[in-house]
Amino acid sequence: MGTKDNxxxxxIEQEKKIxxxxxxLQEKLKKSKQQREAHVNSLLRKEVLSFLGIxxxxxxxxxxxxxxTEKLRELKTLKKVTREKEKVANGTENSxxxxxxxxKSANKNINRNINKEQHKDKVKPAKVLQLNxxxxxxxxxxxxxxxxxxxxxxxxxDINRARNSLTVGxxxxxxxxxxxxxxxxxxxVFVVNDNKTRLGFTQPRTKKMPTLRVDSRQRPTKAxxxxxxxxxxxxxxxxxxxxxxxxxxxGFTRGHLIARSLFDDRIFKTKNTKRTNLTPQTRWSNGVLQxxxxxxxxxxxxxHDNVRYQVEPMYHNxxxxxxxxxxxxxxxxxxxxxxxxxxxxxxxxxxxxxxTGTMTPATE
Numbered sequence: 001m002g003t004k005d006n007x008x009x010x011x012i013e014q015e016k017k018i019x020x021x022x023x024x025l026q027e028k029l030k031k032s033k034q035q036r037e038a039h040v041n042s043l044l045r046k047e048v049l050s051f052l053g054i055x056x057x058x059x060x061x062x063x064x065x066x067x068x069t070e071k072l073r074e075l076k077t078l079k080k081v082t083r084e085k086e087k088v089a090n091g092t093e094n095s096x097x098x099x100x101x102x103x104k105s106a107n108k109n110i111n112r113n114i115n116k117e118q119h120k121d122k123v124k125p126a127k128v129l130q131l132n133x134x135x136x137x138x139x140x141x142x143x144x145x146x147x148x149x150x151x152x153x154x155x156x157x158d159i160n161r162a163r164n165s166l167t168v169g170x171x172x173x174x175x176x177x178x179x180x181x182x183x184x185x186x187x188x189v190f191v192v193n194d195n196k197t198r199l200g201f202t203q204p205r206t207k208k209m210p211t212l213r214v215d216s217r218q219r220p221t222k223a224x225x226x227x228x229x230x231x232x233x234x235x236x237x238x239x240x241x242x243x244x245x246x247x248x249x250x251g252f253t254r255g256h257l258i259a260r261s262l263f264d265d266r267i268f269k270t271k272n273t274k275r276t277n278l279t280p281q282t283r284w285s286n287g288v289l290q291x292x293x294x295x296x297x298x299x300x301x302x303x304h305d306n307v308r309y310q311v312e313p314m315y316h317n318x319x320x321x322x323x324x325x326x327x328x329x330x331x332x333x334x335x336x337x338x339x340x341x342x343x344x345x346x347x348x349x350x351x352x353x354x355x356t357g358t359m360t361p362a363t364e
Contacts, residue, residue, distance in 0.1 A: 008314055026053075052068060053071075063130060071191075073108055143158050148287075148288055151284050154188070154348050158346065161344075161351075166190060166324070166344070169317055170314050170315075170324060174312075174327065182194075188345070189341045190325075190344075194341060195340050197340040198337065199310060199331045200308075208231050209225070209263070209268075210224060210257075210263065212276040212277055213255075213276075215320075217321075218275075219247070219321065220245070220246070220257060220276050220313055222310065223311045224309065224310035225309060227262045227297065227306070228301070229302055233260070234300075243274045244278075245275055245277050245278035247357050249357035249358065251359045252280035252281060252282060253283055254278050254320065255290070257277050257278070257313070258328075261298055262297065262298060280321075282352075284343055284347055284348055285343055290343045295339060297309055300337040300339075304332035304334055306334075307330055307331065309329075309330045310328070310330070311327075312326065314342070316354060320355050321357060322352065322355075323340045325343060325344055326342065328341050328342070328343060349361065349362055
C-alpha cells in the first residue's frame with residue numbers, strides 16, 4: 001500500500017492560518033486608526049475649547065455642546081461685521097458677486113494708430129507716491145512720461161478691483177443686466193450689450209457746447225454732445241485746469257467727461273460751467289483707459305463726420321462723491337460706428353474710499 005498524500009490538507013491549513021493573520025492585522029490597523037482619530041479629536045476638542053474660553057470640565061453632557069455652538073455663532077457674527085466694516089472703509093461694499101465674462105477686443109473701429117499725444121493735456125496728476133500728501137506740503141511736480149507705458153503689466157489684484165468697481169448697487173441703479181456685461185481683458189473696460197448702443201438718431205446739433213447735467217449735490221450725472229468734424233479744436237488746448245470738481249482731493253486728476261480733444265472748453269464762460277464737465281478721476285482711468293476710448297471716438301468723427309457722444313458718471317449711492325465708473329456710449333450719424341463701454345475709476349496699487357476720496361496703498 002502506498003502512503004497517504006497530505007499535501008492538499010496542508011495547503012488548506014496554511015491558507016487558514018494566513019487568513020487569520022490577515023484578519024488580525026486588519027483589526028489591529030482598525031483599532032490603531034480609531035486610537036489616532038480619538039487622539040486627534042481629543043486634541044482638537046482641547047484647542048477649540050481653549051480658543052473659545054471654555055473649560056474642559058464644562059462639557060460633560062450632550063446638552064453642553066450648545067455652549068460651543070453659541071460661541072461659534074458669536075465669532076461668525078463678529079467676523080461678518082468686521083468684513084462689512086473693512087468693505088465700507090475700502091469702498092468695496094456690494095461688489096459684484098458674479099464672474100463677469102472675459103473677452104478680447106473685437107471692435108474693428110479701434111484706431112490704435114491715433115497719436116496718443118492728443119489727450120496729453122488731460123493728465124495733470126500728483127506724483128503716484130504722493131497720493132495723500134498734505135496740502136500744505138510742497139508736492140514735487142512729476143516728470144513728463146508716457147502714461148500708457150507706466151501702467152503696463154497691471155497686477156491681477158488691481159484688475160480684480162477694476163472688475164469689482166461695477167457694484168451690484170450700480171447695476172441696480174443704472175439698470176444694467178450682468179448677462180450683458182463682458183470684461184475686455186485687453187482694454188480693462190466693460191463692454192455693454194456687445195458694444196451696441198441705444199443712443200437715438202437725433203439730428204446733429206451744430207452747437208459747440210455739450211449738454212451737461214448735475215444732481216442736487218452738484219455731482220455731474222451726464223454729459224452729451226454731437227461731436228462734429230468741422231467743430232473739432234484746430235489746435236490742442238494746453239491751458240491748465242484750475243477748477244476743482246465736486247469731491248476733488250489730492251491724488252486724483254481733473255477728469256473731463258467730454259474731452260478737450262473733442263471740443264474747445266474755452267467757450268465756457270464761468271468756472272461753475274466748467275465744473276459740471278469735471279469729476280475726480282484716477283490717472284489710470286483718465287490718462288489710459290478713457291483716453292483710448294476718446295481716441296477711438298475722435299478717429300470715428302474724422303471718418304463719419306458726426307458722432308453722438310455721451311458720458312455718464314456712475315455712483316454707487318447718493319452719498320459717494322467719487323464716481324466708481326463711467327458709462328460711455330457713442331454712435332455715428334450713419335450708424336456704422338457704435339460704442340458702449342464702462343470705464344472703471346480705480347488706481348493700481350491703491351484702494352479708494354469713494355465717500356471721502358481718500359486713497360490708501362493696497363498693501364496696508
